[in-house]
Amino acid sequence: xxxxxxxxNNLPESIFGLDQLANKDTQLFEIDIKPxxxxxxxxxxxxxxxxxxxxxxxxxxxxxxxxxxxxTETYMEYTGLRVAAHIRLTKEWDAQSCPILFLGRDSIxxxxxxxxxxxxxxxxxxFCSQKKDQESLLNIFKWIDKNSYKxxxxxxxxxxxxxxxxQMIPAPSNYATHHSVANEWAIMRWCExxxxxxxxxxxxxxxxxxxxxxxxxxxxxxxxREQPPKRDKNxxxxxIPNIKGRKIMLIDDEHNKGWYALLKRIIEDESxxxxxxxxxxxxxxxxxxxxxxxxxxxxxxxxxxIDCYIVDLRLHDDDFNSNYDNTINSELTGIQIIxxxxxxxxxxxxxxxxxxxxxxxxxxxxxxxxxxxxxxGDNFAIKESPEQNLTTQESYKYFDxxxxxxxxxxxxxxxxxxxxxIVEFKEKCKNDEIRFSKIDLYNRLIALNxxxxxxxxVDSAALSLSSFIESHIEExxxxxxxxxxxxxxxxxxxxxxxxxxVKKEGxxxxxxxMDYSKDGLRAKDxxxxxxxxxDGESDWFYPNPQSPITKIVVALKxxxxxxxxxxxxxxxxxxxxxxNIAHGSELSSITVEFxxxxxxxIIVIGILNKDIQ
Amino acid sequence: xxxxxxxxxxxxxxxxxxxxxxxxxxxEFERDGVIVITSSLDDNASLLTKERIKEILEPYRVIAxxxxxxxxxxxxxxxxxxxxxxxxxxxxxxxxxxxxGFSNNFRSLSINAGKFYTSKLLDFISDCENDIxxxxxxxxxxxxxxxxxxxxxxHLLWCDQGLNNPEKEExxxxxxxxxxxxxxxEYLNKQIEKExxxxxxx
Numbered sequence: 001x002x003x004x005x006x007x008x009n010n011l012p013e014s015i016f017g018l019d020q021l022a023n024k025d026t027q028l029f030e031i032d033i034k035p036x037x038x039x040x041x042x043x044x045x046x047x048x049x050x051x052x053x054x055x056x057x058x059x060x061x062x063x064x065x066x067x068x069x070x071x072t073e074t075y076m077e078y079t080g081l082r083v084a085a086h087i088r089l090t091k092e093w094d095a096q097s098c099p100i101l102f103l104g105r106d107s108i109x110x111x112x113x114x115x116x117x118x119x120x121x122x123x124x125x126x127f128c129s130q131k132k133d134q135e136s137l138l139n140i141f142k143w144i145d146k147n148s149y150k151x152x153x154x155x156x157x158x159x160x161x162x163x164x165x166x167q168m169i170p171a172p173s174n175y176a177t178h179h180s181v182a183n184e185w186a187i188m189r190w191c192e193x194x195x196x197x198x199x200x201x202x203x204x205x206x207x208x209x210x211x212x213x214x215x216x217x218x219x220x221x222x223x224x225r226e227q228p229p230k231r232d233k234n235x236x237x238x239x240i241p242n243i244k245g246r247k248i249m250l251i252d253d254e255h256n257k258g259w260y261a262l263l264k265r266i267i268e269d270e271s272x273x274x275x276x277x278x279x280x281x282x283x284x285x286x287x288x289x290x291x292x293x294x295x296x297x298x299x300x301x302x303x304x305x306i307d308c309y310i311v312d313l314r315l316h317d318d319d320f321n322s323n324y325d326n327t328i329n330s331e332l333t334g335i336q337i338i339x340x341x342x343x344x345x346x347x348x349x350x351x352x353x354x355x356x357x358x359x360x361x362x363x364x365x366x367x368x369x370x371x372x373x374x375x376x377g378d379n380f381a382i383k384e385s386p387e388q389n390l391t392t393q394e395s396y397k398y399f400d401x402x403x404x405x406x407x408x409x410x411x412x413x414x415x416x417x418x419x420x421x422i423v424e425f426k427e428k429c430k431n432d433e434i435r436f437s438k439i440d441l442y443n444r445l446i447a448l449n450x451x452x453x454x455x456x457x458v459d460s461a462a463l464s465l466s467s468f469i470e471s472h473i474e475e476x477x478x479x480x481x482x483x484x485x486x487x488x489x490x491x492x493x494x495x496x497x498x499x500x501x502v503k504k505e506g507x508x509x510x511x512x513x514m515d516y517s518k519d520g521l522r523a524k525d526x527x528x529x530x531x532x533x534x535d536g537e538s539d540w541f542y543p544n545p546q547s548p549i550t551k552i553v554v555a556l557k558x559x560x561x562x563x564x565x566x567x568x569x570x571x572x573x574x575x576x577x578x579x580n581i582a583h584g585s586e587l588s589s590i591t592v593e594f595x596x597x598x599x600x601x602i603i604v605i606g607i608l609n610k611d612i613q
Numbered sequence: 614x615x616x617x618x619x620x621x622x623x624x625x626x627x628x629x630x631x632x633x634x635x636x637x638x639x640x641e642f643e644r645d646g647v648i649v650i651t652s653s654l655d656d657n658a659s660l661l662t663k664e665r666i667k668e669i670l671e672p673y674r675v676i677a678x679x680x681x682x683x684x685x686x687x688x689x690x691x692x693x694x695x696x697x698x699x700x701x702x703x704x705x706x707x708x709x710x711x712x713x714g715f716s717n718n719f720r721s722l723s724i725n726a727g728k729f730y731t732s733k734l735l736d737f738i739s740d741c742e743n744d745i746x747x748x749x750x751x752x753x754x755x756x757x758x759x760x761x762x763x764x765x766x767x768h769l770l771w772c773d774q775g776l777n778n779p780e781k782e783e784x785x786x787x788x789x790x791x792x793x794x795x796x797x798x799e800y801l802n803k804q805i806e807k808e809x810x811x812x813x814x815x
Contacts, residue, residue, distance in 0.1 A: 010768065010769070010772060011772060012771070012772045012773060013772075013773065045707075045709055045710055045711050045712070046711055046712040046714075047711045047712075068768070069768075070768075072712065072714055073714060073715055073716065073765075074712070074713055074714050074715050074761060075761045075762075075764045075765040075768065076754070076760065076761040076764060077712045077713060077714070079712055082711075082712065104768055104771065105767050105768055105771040105798065106764065106768070110764075110805070110809065113809060113812070114760075114764075114809070114812065130771075132771070132772075132773075208709055212711060213711065214711075283622060283623040284622050284623060284652050317623060317626060
């Protein structure tokens with residue numbers, strides 16, 4: 001058997017002469033560990049030292065590892081236990097089931113009293129002895145070789161039992177908050193689970209986190225659920241479709257821990273968008289100063305035209321108070337920044353991307369009681385945290401949340417232009433609150449992630465838009481039998497240039513479409529009277545100048561110069577609305593995309609553009 | 614009174630790690646002038662020389678510095694030189710420190726930030742206010758400060774090594790002041806037995 005002896009010149013002399021007595025079947029190897037320098041300012045953290053220095057030892061070739069309970073000057077740190085935990089938890093060393101023998105005068109009772117890692121002494125293949133004479137030691141080696149468990153896999157109950165006892169490993173204090181651990185963990189996970197193709201894994205800033213025992217423990221725990229283990233060929237691409245060319249801003253105090261590097265790879269290299277980052281996070285700043293600096297960065301003219309802001313909720317140490325994880329409230333720096341972004345333009349799109357595990361409750365409760373937060377219509381994604389113990393497939397779902405959130409935000413990026421135009425128009429028509437309340441309602445509705453997909457809200461949005469168009473034209477234009485005027489000024493002749501396709505439905509005549517000829521329609525192009533129509537029949541007629549729809553169509557054509565197709569889109573909207581009002585039927589042909597792309601972007605914006613000039 | 618200096622570039626850190634009462638006590642010590650808390654030794658910290666550091670730290674008996682401040686200002690080596698030649702007490706704390714460690718004959722301590730900002734810090738400062746010579750062993754282990762020394766000594770006796778260092782042996786004996794010349798493993802076992810029940814694992 002191959003026996004490795006680790007020491008810091010703090011084991012009995014007798015053990016170093018063992019190879020003289022050992023038979024040819026036992027090989028002894030000895031390594032002197034001197035982990036800490038005398039320079040307290042310069043010393044490497046012990047976990048980092050262990051991870052780095054022991055990686056080259058090829059531990060898997062040994063049948064037994066012998067060590068003292070402690071390697072360092074501070075005896076009660078029991079760093080030997082720590083080394084043993086590293087051996088068990090570092091998958092890459094492939095020595096997870098190697099028997100470990102501790103030599104020392106300490107009793108198990110003392111060690112478990114003095115050290116949280118003492119529990120490791122109660123796990124598989126861990127042995128202790130106070131013997132130091134050579135004969136006894138050789139007998140112990142033989143006994144261990146014969147009686148220890150062999151090839152204990154990480155899926156075995158023995159290993160799981162070991163993990164259960166290791167939950168006493170404390171997180172280092174700068175990871176005492178859920179935020180920091182979740183950030184580092186999520187970065188690590190996403191680096192591992194994706195197929196990064198020819199570019200390879202994103203280059204991450206140096207971090208000691210992967211070397212820490214606590215991190216290795218978290219990783220081992222997560223691995224327990226990952227059955228079967230993920231294989232390279234099953235990995236996904238880290239692509240966010242349909243965001244090419246978009247400009248995205250990251251506001252995250254942990255951007256330099258790897259988030260910027262990771263998201264840059266995903267958003268820029270994989271998906272073709274542009275990612276800029278806010279770097280104002282000097283930790284010595286007070287919360288107020290930090291907030292002002294971030295706001296200044298956002299408002300910088302060089303950072304205009306952002307299609308999507310990705311914002312973490314907790315951006316300052318002050319956000320981690322005793323209420324952490326219990327409330328998400330308007331005091332959080334991230335929330336205040338988001339309110340600022342929305343205050344600049346309600347159409348600005350924001351994605352909450354946070355380690356907070358309460359965000360989903362918050363989203364569910366995003367009702368009237370949270371109006372002070374003014375975040376209606378925004379998108380949420382969570383950075384996974386280690387205690388969730390997700391499998392790879394589950395991690396992908398968290399990534400999918402982010403993908404969906406960013407995609408939706410980018411899709412809605414035009415809302416900020418819409419709002420700007422509305423504000424501009426509103427300024428010009430300062431007293432017309434009723435007209436602008438309708439546009440505001442539409443934009444609030446269109447930005448909701450979930451509600452807009454339900455029939456009720458599409459219905460309300462459709463009503464808002466058609467009301468705006470109709471009331472605006474009704475107030476501003478006059479229609480005589482042959483001409484169109486605006487504010488008393490003649491804008492064009494319409495007589496005999498338009499025809500409507502009208503259908504009789506019960507007692508009502510619904511206009512289905514229009515046609516226009518600037519040179520005038522011939523008499524034979526239109527039927528003489530609608531009265532002749534039977535129920536369900538349709539035919540072409542000259543428009544009735546008394547009918548409200550006539551004025552609207554004529555104004556849309558002669559003054560606003562919309563195409564026939566566009567005007568027919570409005571007619572379709574009107575027709576669906578009439579059916580809905582009259583019969584309570586669903587708006588079967590009206591979708592969010594139709595309202596946004598055809599009605600709002602073309603007709604409403606076209607009207608505002610023309611009338612703002 | 615022994616004055617204490619704390620250099621921490623993230624002033625909110627102590628608020629996050631200390632409970633409300635401890636934080637208030639810390640502020641009171643600051644008001645009374647026992648401790649000075651600052652985010653930097655100097656506006657141009659990266660240009661500090663060893664001599665200038667000596668001047669600035671002159672009034673203080675205990676200096677606690679966050680490791681990231683030293684790193685950011687490239688002062689690791691200069692401070693290391695200063696500590697070696699100084700009779701002051703130094704605490705280097707960092708959130709990334711996973712194990713605590715003494716050096717410089719227990720005059721220097723490397724410690725996790727979460728273990729630094731505890732109620733033990735207030736007890737330590739209180740001792741300094743009352744002219745009690747600082748002890749970093751006592752800071753870390755409280756009333757059980759003899760325990761790590763007893764354990765270490767016992768282990769080395771068990772190894773038949775003694776301490777291989779008569780000076781260190783003298784220091785250790787002086788530190789826990791045995792009431793007998795005959796320091797055997799059995800004697801140490803008895804002392805450890807006495808001490809262990811007062812130790813509270815945090």
